[in-house]
Amino acid sequence: MNFANLIPAILGILGLSSFGKVDGKECLSDEERAALKGYGFTDRFLDDFNAFLQNPPAAATGSTPNQQMAAVAAVLGQTTEQLQAKTAELDALKQTVATDKAAHAAAIQAKEAEITALNAKIQILSALPETDPGKGAGSATATAPAFNLADEQQLGGLSGSFFSLERPYNQRARAALLANEGKMLAVDAPSSVDYKGLQDDLGAFYRTSWTKRLQSFLVELPTITKLFPTEAGHQDLETLVNLWLGEFSQADSSDKSEFDKVAKGSYEFGHETLRMYGVMFVHKFQSLKQLEKSWIGYFNREGSNPVKLSFIEYLLVETAKVLHNERELRYVNGVRREPDPDKPGRAMAAADGIYEYLRKRVEGHTDFTPDGGTTGKTVYQIKPFTLPRITPGNIGEVFYQGTSMIPSVFRDTGKIVLYIPSFMLPWYHKYNETHYGQNQDYKAGINYVKEFPAVKIETIPNADNHHRIFWTIEGNIKSFCQISGEMLRFQIEQQDWTVKVWSNWKESIQAEAVGYKYTNRADMDGSRQLIWCNDYDLPETYYIEGDKDSNPDALLHSSIVTASNSKVFEITDIANAEVGKVIALKCGADGENGVTIKKAGKFELLTEAWTPKKGDVLRVMKRADGKFIEVSRATAAADSYQFPADATTPSVQGATVFITAANTNATAITDLTDAVAGVVYTIHGAGTANASTIANGGNFVLTKDMTLRAGAFIQLVKAADGKFYEVARG
Structure with a gap:
């Protein structure tokens, strides 16, 4: 092929007057090759054409005008064909778009018509009165359905099997209500056969998914599980392994040291064992007749609205609320005491709460980890900070001092939380307002430690009797249960004229990681713990209640108020009193239910016998020989x-x-x-x-x-x- 004839045509396509040169020779640039490929020229043609430009044959240095015009005409024809093909493709695409647009417009128009029709139906339905007045459009004019005593199928016309007049107790409820209107209706007297229906109803109550319905009444009650979420599926004595690492890095001396002599670092394994406490609810309804009277009285209330809960559901919901509240208090204030067979125990003695859990890790507890290195020994895991007693006047300084004592490798992570009793937060806000309220950058109501914004403050409810504050990693402390909702799974059994109701469950609240277990408290340096706290909890002015008809026990606190005893009780000892520590005994009841201490035995060093009135206080201190020295005594208003x-x-x-x-x-x-x-x-x-x-x-x-x-x-x-x-x- 004579490429010389094509040079004018290709220059025209590229819009050039001449080709560029490299080392004095004409050639195609990469951009020019790409442009020509877009016009349909093949790589082989372009390679040959480029070779021709660089080394044109001597016989082909020139061409006639006719030859050049023929070449241009050939290229023009080829380009014209490409243009026509592309134009045809464009027209086809335009037609497709127009067709699709018309189809979409029709679909949109159809949907708009459907929406208009539905809106019209909504307007018509909204204008109708509602049978259950609420916030809907018809509630303004709708009235509640009447309580229809004339209905002979359902009590008051209320729907549901629980209100069926086939139930004898519902029949008697209807008769009592009609009697108020002067209408007499003969009904059968109560019998043990009638109350068999109550047992059937109780069984039906739990054959359906009533547990969820019960729980729906509890969600608005305050719960500590918002701070310490509950994990289900745990067993007693489950063990979590914690790893405590020593120091590893050092200056490089590898060029002149032996490996074994400079090897450094340690791994020590610790265990946290989950303790799940068994708790139970046991109640016996002694008289179903009395329950039925309450059921009838429920309808006899002045201004009562149509009843929305069955009698049975009402009783169980109220019971569930009490159980829930007791557990919430126990999560905070509980102190586990092993139960006595055949003797009802206290709700707070069913399981350890978070403050008792921390006290044991500070003051020492018996390690119950199975097969652990310290099993059966007294271990200590938290070394507390020595901080001032917290008052409204120094609370900000105490928070700052305590937070600053936490190792910075933990404190500055943004994951440390300071937990405080809820009553302290207003103290802290007022402290900041008093000290910093005039500052331009003052922020009111902050929920973090002012000097350490990364340390968040969370409040613990139901803890007004505590002064302990503690820091730990967020999420470290959790509440645990064996089966979710187990507390509300009531078991029911009828026996003659009584109904027994009970449930059993397991619960616990504790941390996943506390600290290394030391058997000698003196070895603690605070470096291997993940919970930090101040060094006291219950203030001396707060008195815990002692057990009825028992000697006081100072294990939990040094200030004790006596209980109302079955008869005057003589105190002969104070259990778990520490040598050299003042114990305050406050009389909680006097007269036939009071206490007395004779000047004899372990109390022979008293100035005289103590026969107190309510509110009187005796302060004593235990000597090394086990006897108690009188420190002071006072009446409630003495001095x-x-x-x-x-x-x-x-x-x-x-x-x-x-x-x-x-x-x-x-x-x-x-x-x-x-x-x-x-x-x-x-x-x-x-x-x-x-x-x-x-x-x-x-x-x-x-x-x-x-x-x-x-x-x-x-x-x-x-x-x-x-x-x-x-x-x-x-």
């Missing part, structure tokens, strides 16, 4: 200054302990004049008629209103903001 009668703003100048007077009128204390910030004031009550009261408001920030009757007291501290905050009451 107290008395407020003037009917005083609403009494002065507290010159003293810290006061007693109210026998008022002649109702007296509400609204302020304490001459008080000093940071000082704790104790106010004892006197009398019952016109007893002084303090409201939770104004100058006082209390847990609730206070009535200062005889035997009652309240402790208040004045903060920098001028208000008085409750410290304790009793």
Whole structure:
């Protein structure tokens, strides 16, 4: 092929007047080759043409005008054919798009017509009255269905098998309601056969999925599981292995050291064993007749609305609420005590709560890990921080000091949470407002440690009697159960005129990782623990209740209030009292239910026998020989200054302990004049008629209103903001 004839045509296609040169020779650039390939030229043609440009034959250095025109015409024809083909493709695409657009428009129009029709139906239906008035369009004019006593199939016309008049107790309920209208209806007297139906109903109640319905009534109740989520499917004594690592890195000396001599690092394995506590609910309805009377009385209430819960469901829902609340309190305040056979136990003694769990890890507990290296030994896992006692005046400083003592490798991760009793959060907000409220960057109501924004603050409900605060990794502490919802799976059995109801479940609350288990507390340095806390929990002013008809036990706390005994009980010892530690005994009941301590035996060192009145306090200290020394004794209002009668703003100048007077009128204390910030004031009550009261408001920030009757007291501290905050009451 004579490529010389094609040179003018190709230059014209490329829009060039000449080809570029490389090393003095003409050639096609990569861009020019790509452009020509787009016009249909093959790689072989372009390679040959490029070779021709670089080394044109001597005989082909020229061409005639006719030859060049013929070549241009050939290329033009080829290009024209390509243009026509592309134009035809474009027209076909335009036609397809037009067809699809028409089809889509028709579909859209059809859907719009359907939507219009549905909207019209909604408007018609919304205008109709609703049978169950609510927030719908028809509720404004709709009325609740009447309670129809004329209905002879269902009690009051209410739907559902539980209201069927085939049930004898529903028949008697209808008869009682008709009697109120002066209409008499003969019904069969109660019999043991009638109550067989109640057993059937109870069985039917649990053959359906009522557990979910019961739980729906509980979701609005406050629960600690929002902080410590519940995991199901766990067994008692499950073991979790924790790995504690030593230090490994060091300066490089590999060029002059022997490997075995510089090998470094350690791996130590620890175990956390899950303890699941068995808990039970046992109740016996002694008289089904009495239950039936309650059922009838439920319909006889003034202004009662149509009943929406069956009698049986009502009883079980209310029972479930109580069980739920008891478990929530137990999660926080529980202290497990092994039950006595055939003797009902306390709800708080069924399982350890989170504070008792922490106390044992601080003060020592017996390791129950199966086959562990410390099994059966007393172990310590948390070394507490020595921090000041928390008050409204120093709470911010205590939070800062404690948080700063946590190793930074944990503190700065953003995963550490400070858990505090809920009553402390208002203290903290008020502290920050007092100290930083004038700053331009002050933020009110923060829920994190001000100096360490990465450390979040979470509040624990139902913990007003605790002063322990603790830090740990978020998600480390959890609540556990064996089977989800097991507590509400009631078992029911009828026996003659009684119905037995019970359920059994397992529960626990603890951490997945606490700390290395030390058998010697002196070896602890705080480096191998994942929970940190302050060094005290229950304040000395808070008294825990002792057991009825038993000697006091100081294992959990050093301040104990005696119970109401079956008869006067003589105290002969104080169990678990530590040598050198003051124990405060407060009389919780006097008279025939009170206590006494004779000047004999372990109490022979008392100044005299103690026969207290309610509110009296005896403080003693145990000696090494097991005997108790009397430290002090006081009556409820001993050494107290008395407020003037009917005083609403009494002065507290010159003293810290006061007693109210026998008022002649109702007296509400609204302020304490001459008080000093940071000082704790104790106010004892006197009398019952016109007893002084303090409201939770104004100058006082209390847990609730206070009535200062005889035997009652309240402790208040004045903060920098001028208000008085409750410290304790009793």
